[in-house]
Amino acid sequence: MAYFDPEQLFEAMLDVAPGVSDLNLSVGASPQVEVDGSLKSVPFAGLERLLPYHTELVAMRLLNDKLELAEKLMATGSVDLSYSLRQRARFRVNVFSQRGSYSIVLRVIANEIPSFESLGLPAQLAGIADERNGIVLVTGPTGSGKSTTLAAIIDKMNRERSIHIITIEDPIEYLHGHKKAIINQREVGGDTESFGLALRAALRQAPKVILVGEMRDVETISTALEASETGHLVLSTLHTIDAAKTIDRIVGVFPKNEERQIRTRFAQSFKWIVSQKLIPKQGGGRLALCEVLRATSRTKEYVQEGERDGKSITDAMEDGALEGMQTFDSELKRLVDDGTIDPDKALSYATNPTNLRLQLAAEGSMSEPDVEAVEAVPVPATAEPIVDSDFDSLIER
Numbered sequence: 001m002a003y004f005d006p007e008q009l010f011e012a013m014l015d016v017a018p019g020v021s022d023l024n025l026s027v028g029a030s031p032q033v034e035v036d037g038s039l040k041s042v043p044f045a046g047l048e049r050l051l052p053y054h055t056e057l058v059a060m061r062l063l064n065d066k067l068e069l070a071e072k073l074m075a076t077g078s079v080d081l082s083y084s085l086r087q088r089a090r091f092r093v094n095v096f097s098q099r100g101s102y103s104i105v106l107r108v109i110a111n112e113i114p115s116f117e118s119l120g121l122p123a124q125l126a127g128i129a130d131e132r133n134g135i136v137l138v139t140g141p142t143g144s145g146k147s148t149t150l151a152a153i154i155d156k157m158n159r160e161r162s163i164h165i166i167t168i169e170d171p172i173e174y175l176h177g178h179k180k181a182i183i184n185q186r187e188v189g190g191d192t193e194s195f196g197l198a199l200r201a202a203l204r205q206a207p208k209v210i211l212v213g214e215m216r217d218v219e220t221i222s223t224a225l226e227a228s229e230t231g232h233l234v235l236s237t238l239h240t241i242d243a244a245k246t247i248d249r250i251v252g253v254f255p256k257n258e259e260r261q262i263r264t265r266f267a268q269s270f271k272w273i274v275s276q277k278l279i280p281k282q283g284g285g286r287l288a289l290c291e292v293l294r295a296t297s298r299t300k301e302y303v304q305e306g307e308r309d310g311k312s313i314t315d316a317m318e319d320g321a322l323e324g325m326q327t328f329d330s331e332l333k334r335l336v337d338d339g340t341i342d343p344d345k346a347l348s349y350a351t352n353p354t355n356l357r358l359q360l361a362a363e364g365s366m367s368e369p370d371v372e373a374v375e376a377v378p379v380p381a382t383a384e385p386i387v388d389s390d391f392d393s394l395i396e397r
Contacts, residue, residue, distance in 0.1 A: 003057075004044075004046060004047065004054075004057075006057065006058045006061045006062075007061075007085060007086070009031060009044055009047065009058070010023060010085055010089075010106070011085070011088065012031075012042060012044050013031055013033050013042050013044075014033075014085075014088065014089060014108070016033050016035070016040060016042050017033070017035045017040065019035055019036065019285070020033045020034070020035055020108055021034050021035065021107065021108055021143070022034040022105055022106065022107050022108065022143075023091070023104075023105070023106040023108070024039065024103075024104075024105050025050060025054070025055050025058055025103065025104040025105075026050065026055070026098075026103045026104075027050050027051065027052050027054075027055055027098075027099075027101045027102075027103065028049065028050065029041075029049065029050060030042065030043070030044075030047065030048055030049060030050065031044055031047060031050065036280060036284060036285060036286055037278065037280060037286060052100070052101035052102070055101060055102045055103060055104060056101070056102055058102075058104055059073075059095045059102045059104060062081065062083055062093055062095060062104070063079075063081070063095070066081065068189065069081055069189065072189070073095055073097070077096060077097045078094065078095070078096040078097070079094070079095050079096075080092070080093065080094050080170055080171050080189075081093050081095075081171050081189075082109075082171035082172055082173065082187075083106065087111070089108055089109070089110075089111065090108075090109040090111065090173070090175075091106040091107060091108060091109060092106070092107040092109055092147075092171060092173050093105070093106050093107075093171075107143075109173050109174060110148075110174075113151050113152065113155040113174050113176070114148060114151070114152055115152060115155075116152050116156070119145070119148065119149065119152055119288060120287050120288055121149060121152070121288060121290065122290050122292060122324075122326065124292065124324035125149075125153070125272075125274060125290070125292070126156065127324070128153050128235075128271075128272055128274075129153055129156040129157045129160065129161075131233050131271050131272075132208075132231075132233060133228060133231050133232060133233050134228050134233060134234070134269050134270060134271035134295070135224060135225070135228045135234050135235075135236070135266070135269045135270045135271060136153075136233070136234070136235045136236075136270075136271050136272045136273075136274075137215075137235075137236055137237065137238055137246055137270070137272070137273045137274070138150055138235070138236075138237050138274045138275075138276065139237060139238045139239070139240045139241075139242075139243075139245075139246045139273065139274070139275045139276070140237075140239075140240075140241070140275055140276045140277055141239065141241065141277070142239065143278070144276050144277050144278050144288075145276060145278055145288050146237040146276065147173050147174070147213075147237070148174075149274065149276065149288070150211060150235055150237065151173065151174040151176075153235065154167070154174075154176060154183070154209075154211060154235075155174075155176065157181055157209060158176055158178075158179045158180060158181045158183060159179050159180055160180060161180060161181055161208075162180050162181060163181050163182075163207075163208040163209060164181070164182050164184075164205075164206055164207045164208055164209075165181050165182070165183045165184070165207060165208070165209040165210075165211070166183075166184050166185075166186065166202045166205060166207040166209070166210050166211070167183065167184070167185045167186065167210075167211040167213075168186050168188065168192065168195055168198040168199060168202065168210070168211065168212050168213060169185065169186070169187055169188065169211075169213040170187065170188035170189065170195070170213050170214070171187050171188070171189070171190075172185050172187045184205075184207075186198050188213070194219075195212055195213065195214065195215075195216060195217075195220045196217065196219035196220045196223060199212055199220060199223045199224060199227065200223055202227070203223075203226075203227055203230070203232075207232065208232065208233065209232070209233045209234075209235070210224075210227055210232055210233070210234050210235070211234075211235045211236070212224060212234065212235070212236040213236070213237065214236065214237050214238070214239075215236050215237070215238050215250075217253070218253050218254060221250060221253060221254075222254075224236060225262075225265050225266065225269055228269040229265070229268075229269060233271075238250075240275070241275065242275045242291055242328065242351065243273045243275050243291055243292075243293040243313055243317065244307065244312070244313040244314065246273050246275065247266070247273075247303055247313065250262070250266055251263055251266070263303060263304050263305075263306065264304050266303060267300045267301075267303040267304035268300070270295055270303070271294070271295050272292070272293070272294055272295070273292075273293040274290055274291070274292055274293075275290070275291040275293075275328070276288050276289060276290045276291070277289045277328070277349060279341060279345065279349050280341070280345060281340055281341055282339065282340065282341060282342055287335075287340070289328060289331055289332065289335075289349065290326070290331065291317065291326065291327055291328045291331070292317070292324060292325050292326050293313060293316075293317055293325060294320065294323050294324055294325050296316075296320065296323055298316050298320075299313065299316050299320070302316055314327060314351070318330065327351065328349070328350065328351050329350050329351050329352055329355065329356050332346040332349060332350055332356060333346075333356060333359055333360065336360060336365055337363070337365070343360055343365050343366045344366075346360075
């Protein structure tokens with residue numbers, strides 16, 4: 001069986017098109033790259049159809065001399081790591097077993113940390129870099145750019161503030177050099193056993209800012225709340241689809257009898273919740289669509305007391321434009337109005353497609369919905385509704 005160099009394969013995959021975001025190697029298919037959210041096949045001599053031997057060879061190259069990671073892969077069936085390709089690119093890698101073979105996904109990480117301007121993020125998010133304490137969460141599905149947004153925030157702090165910053169990541173993605181700040185980056189699996197242990201230790205390491213790669217469990221969330229209450233600024237991510245679901249997720253990981261206490265603590269601690277999606281632009285490419293919730297007396301009350309009729313987080317964001325808040329749907333309407341995205345595409349990403357369609361129809365951007373036709377569509381008797389928890393689990397996968 002012919003030998004091939006995995007690094008030559010990675011080079012060829014990166015050369016397919018500008019803006020490659022992921023390399024995908026799965027048995028039974030040709031090598032694939034993701035560009036603007038769609039997979040594209042990559043021709044490579046001898047690898048027209050990947051065999052188990054091919055992906056195993058790549059996996060072993062990636063895990064070279066990393067015995068602990070190899071053991072974890074054998075024990076759990078999945079492992080995360082980082083990998084560098086001759087200064088060309090860095091990758092966040094996941095190797096996992098499926099049907100007796102290995103599959104590999106390599107997420108491309110830019111060598112240079114992108115700026116707020118290059119990412120097209122809302123200008124008000126620059127204010128996150130000036131926060132002194134509390135919790136800032138960036139949320140969204142996998143691949144929505146959460147880590148990149150946080151890297152831009154940390155880099156802004158690094159350039160402007162003389163402080164100590166600790167990041168806890170799995171794995172380390174963007175590499176931050178010391179600028180005005182001192183930054184220590186710890187990797188789960190190499191420098192520490194878990195997010196929770198590293199976060200607990202960070203409280204004794206005199207940081208002003210702590211970045212936690214992901215809020216995965218009760219221990220991590222509880223310690224993050226404690227850190228924010230003792231004067232630290234904590235930044236992290238969650239796999240939730242919007243601001244309201246983020247609050248539900250934070251509260252929901254704790255026992256029911258602690259709900260009141262957790263709502264009060266989180267209401268007092270949170271400063272920003274930024275939810276984002278990557279959506280396709282007209283003419284190609286993608287942009288970050290952001291929903292922004294900020295801590296105000298009104299939003300803190302809604303978090304602490306829970307949403308009720310006439311008192312929803314979405315209502316507060318819609319009314320909070322002067323405080324820098326915005327909803328997904330208000331941004332989608334703006335992007336349709338300025339011709340950045342297609343109206344039909346906007347509806348497919350909307351939180352409330354019916355309301356957005358009515359708003360666009362009122363401006364002549366698209367026709368009004370046929371309400372009678374919609375109401376007449378029969379629902380199969382066997383259809384079961386998807387509840388929020390089911391949808392969240394699908395997003396996480």
